[in-house]
Amino acid sequence: GRPPLMFAILAGRLEFMSMLFADPRADISQEDNYARTPLILAVVKSQVPAAQLLLQDPRIDPNLQDGQGCTPLHRAVEKAHDEMIKLLLEHSDVYPNIPEGYLESLIHWAAQKGHLEALQLLMADPRIHVGREDMFHWTALHWVARQGYLDLAEFLVADQRINVNIMGNHGETPLHIAAEEGHEDVVRVPLETEGID
Structure with a gap:
């Protein structure tokens, strides 16, 4: 299944994302069935505003890898999504040298x-x-x-x-x-x- 935050990302519902961020009980780093973090899902679905909002939250680790060993930046490069690549590279916590499986x-x-x-x-x-x-x-x-x-x-x-x-x-x-x-x-x-x- 998908956590509520994932549905908000898919729908581009930034106001709902903000509500979830404000709720201390909400697990905003919960992965989906494919071991994708909310940030990876935002990248894969080309949801730039959602990715921007996620990157502003200090609880989000922008280097977490999915089930295939890929970070959000790997997925942005895979999709050749230049705007997303720029956004991720501008974030000081993004480490761009994490290798994937090979x-x-x-x-x-x-x-x-x-x-x-x-x-x-x-x-x-x-x-x-x-x-x-x-x-x-x-x-x-x-x-x-x-x-x-x-x-x-x-x-x-x-x-x-x-x-x-x-x-x-x-x-x-x-x-x-x-x-x-x-x-x-x-x-x-x-x-x-x-x-x-």
């Missing part, structure tokens, strides 16, 4: 899904670990190379913090992956960059 960071998610704007927002946040590796020792650039996202490849390679020569578990660099996948336009991006070995 050790993938938020920039991995944005890279895999081809969400350039989300990737730009994340990379602009000084708290983000841009060179984070997943369980395969792949960075965001490895995933961009695999998927063939030219605009994301250009964006990442232009960032001085990105190591274009980093190798995965089997010694594969992003350049190797792009070539193997037949993404010739993406292969040219790192080749035109200084520092390629």
